[in-house]
Amino acid sequence: MIEGAAFDADAAILCIRFRDNGTYFYFDVPEHLFDGLCKAASAGTFFNERIRDRFRCERDPERRRFRPEA
Numbered sequence: 001m002i003e004g005a006a007f008d009a010d011a012a013i014l015c016i017r018f019r020d021n022g023t024y025f026y027f028d029v030p031e032h033l034f035d036g037l038c039k040a041a042s043a044g045t046f047f048n049e050r051i052r053d054r055f056r057c058e059r060d061p062e063r064r065r066f067r068p069e070a
Helices: 031-039 041-049
Strands: 002-008 012-020 023-026 057-059
Touching: 002 031, 002 057, 012 041, 031 041
Parallel strands: none
Antiparallel strands: 002 012, 012 023, 023 057
């Protein structure tokens, strides 16, 4: 589900790159949640339980998906 994640501590922005859905930015995320995501046995489960639908997010406007049906 998750390919990678990065965190900007100064801006409190969590960036998550999903395998099928592109990259999203999550705003006002505490750094301890990023640390927990990195240490979790399942990043997907941690994301769904602790981050998803709890923080404002935006899709990365620079990310484009190319699919056969596009």
